[in-house]
Amino acid sequence: MTIKALFWDIGGVLLTNGWDREQRSDVVRRFGLSAEAEELHERHKLAAPELEVGRMTLDEYLEQVVFYAPRNFTPADFRAAMEAESRPNEAGLALARDLGQRWRMYSLNNEGRDLNEYRIRTYGLRDFLQGFFSSCYLGVMKPSPAIYRLGLSLAQVSPAEAVMIDDRLQNVQAARYVGLHAIQFVSAEQLREELAGLGVE
Ligand SMILES: [Mg+2]
Structure with missing residues (x-):
């Protein structure tokens, strides 16, 4: 054949x-979120499948997984860091x-x-x-x-x-x-x- x-x-x-374990831990470290890494990971596990099958936008994902508490950086900052992980x-x-x-x-x-x-x-x-x-x-x-x-x-x-x-x-x-x-x-x-x-x- x-x-x-x-x-x-x-x-x-x-x-x-794109946004696997290494990329996530790198970005989490750079934004000073290491103390919350476990919480972020648990939230990621629940939201990621919805993101990947197109039922959740990246903004909605970030709202749930990162911006569930006040931050000293913006979703745009975080998104830029996510994108920069792609090589x-x-x-x-x-x-x-x-x-x-x-x-x-x-x-x-x-x-x-x-x-x-x-x-x-x-x-x-x-x-x-x-x-x-x-x-x-x-x-x-x-x-x-x-x-x-x-x-x-x-x-x-x-x-x-x-x-x-x-x-x-x-x-x-x-x-x-x-x-x-x-x-x-x-x-x-x-x-x-x-x-x-x-x-x-
Ligand atoms: Mg692959």
Whole structure:
């Protein structure tokens, strides 16, 4: 079976993670919130899924998770610090840009709408991804099998014609369960080799 489409995770593959554990602890420290880190984490755990499936805006999330008490900084300050945590993975981006010239490619990623769009715009992801199958638009998150099936339907390819690229093993296994080829991203070089094994060069 020939591969017809590539689905890309973004955080941990093309860019750093958007708002994962390391990004949160870094920002929490910089705003002097370390004493409240546990409270923030508990609040994050409840609000984050709603943010990522697009039922909560970033402002609403920040109101619940950070601004539940008076602060000496503004939501705009905090948001800017969140955005500054997003950095490119240059090797992953270079490989994706190259492949994008010959292959049909989409994102298939978990992210809230505001941060997703900041990251897409800032790192030119529209230049090589033809569509964004993001949890915030689809209303369902990885590793639910439903998001992989939606991605396949929206791209109009069968599971055997698709490759999922993701850094998280649980998501890779979920994609395989649905029948997609799936590669766990470790490095751009390793990804290039594994893709070549599927005839994607
Ligand atoms: Mg990831």
